[in-house]
Amino acid sequence: MTLHPCLGRNAQPHLQKEDAVSTEAVTWAMDDAPMLRTKSGKPDTTARHVLQALAEHANKNGRNAHPSLIRLQYRTGYDRRTVQRALRRLQDAGLIVDDGRVQDRTRWKLALHVTRPASDWEDLERAEEEDREATAARVRKHRSKKSAVTDAEAVTETDADDVTEAGVTDSASVRNALEVRYVTHSASVCNALSAALTTNQPSEEPPATPMAGVGAQGAGPLPGAYNAPIDDAAFTVTDSMRRWAHATYPGLDIEHSTAQFVSHYRSTGARRHSWPDAWQKWIRDDARRVAQRHTTGNVIPLPTGQALTGTDARVAGWLALPTEDPS
Known part of the structure; x- marks a missing residue:
């Protein structure tokens, strides 16, 4: 068994032998999990990124995900406190559940049964259409002004x-x-x-x-x-x-x-x-x-x-x- 070069001699390998990357968990974290929002109403992309990194360590049922904080830092590029706050927001929203301990790490269970509403996709499509219409209106207004200039x-x-x-x-x-x-x-x-x-x-x-x-x-x-x-x-x-x-x-x-x-x-x-x-x-x-x-x-x-x-x-x-x- 070869250890990851960034984890040290006594660290655990990237994935345990009995585990494998779960397509179901990763797909849920990327597409189907509800999108958390910040206080200003914008998408919480930090928590989304941490959830995706966590899903890469879960099985197809969303269980047995116990990467270390160092692993999540290495994968996401966030500092330790940012990762901890993101995990707390995901836990408060019910997207992950504390499922015990593995050595000195928390074992997480992903709530694969919780999915985002279909209206999220519809809202994005509607916003894109409104943006196209606004751009077309600006172009028409600009052209009408140029055509209305009186000839010398x-x-x-x-x-x-x-x-x-x-x-x-x-x-x-x-x-x-x-x-x-x-x-x-x-x-x-x-x-x-x-x-x-x-x-x-x-x-x-x-x-x-x-x-x-x-x-x-x-x-x-x-x-x-x-x-x-x-x-x-x-x-x-x-x-x-x-x-x-x-x-x-x-x-x-x-x-x-x-x-x-x-x-x-x-x-x-x-x-x-x-x-x-x-x-x-x-x-x-x-x-x-x-x-x-x-x-x-x-x-x-x-x-x-x-x-x-x-x-x-x-x-x-x-x-x-x-x-x-x-x-």
Whole structure:
């Protein structure tokens, strides 16, 4: 008789000579025994594993199973206390019964007459069917959203004349704000300026316009593309959007700003409720950055060799403006 190498010199062999692996006991432990549940209602897989290891040592009547705790640890991979707690749960559920002692080990009898209800299998089948139906519903919903995206040719364009309202900064004034103003020397500057001076006076903030939602549907996001990535939303810069941008910010490279806008949001995968509104904000921000760069160029040289910059240069420029003759 050869002993198992992991059990030591005085340990019992894997199975006693008169015993054999019982197909009946193992089949019951794997398929027919009731499934224990944890306190949270999930299957008690630990107890199930220990029961299967125990069944491998029982005869066809489910009796004479007396593996040591070390054997069950070796077979299941659980620590000693985990195996002991699992045996206790199986015993409390009536799936195993203490049937005496064999040397220093407990002999167990498996309750082969206790079987799980047929509804367990039916519940699993029903859950699987519900999961398939839910997956199919998600796929249908996703496809319907993509098919509902309005084609770019069908997008309603807003005429530029209808966009500009009373109180909105005229494009000409915006252009003048970004252009260079030529200030003529005046004696009122106390001879501080001896020649025609130039000062840039860009607007502090690009003018705001009530253009929210221009393009797409004229106001709001594309139908079926609510809160979608830029490609799924089929974002397109319409002619009315271009007219608005060129009229409001004539010094801005609209095509370059739009390419930067698309590349940024395509790389991040971000979602927006209204891509036309997001594009309009991007154009305003670009215009503001351009205006800020112009502001840093205010430099007025003085006859003394010094130079006025920033706010001083703007004030000097304003003082140098010729006043109207009251007569």
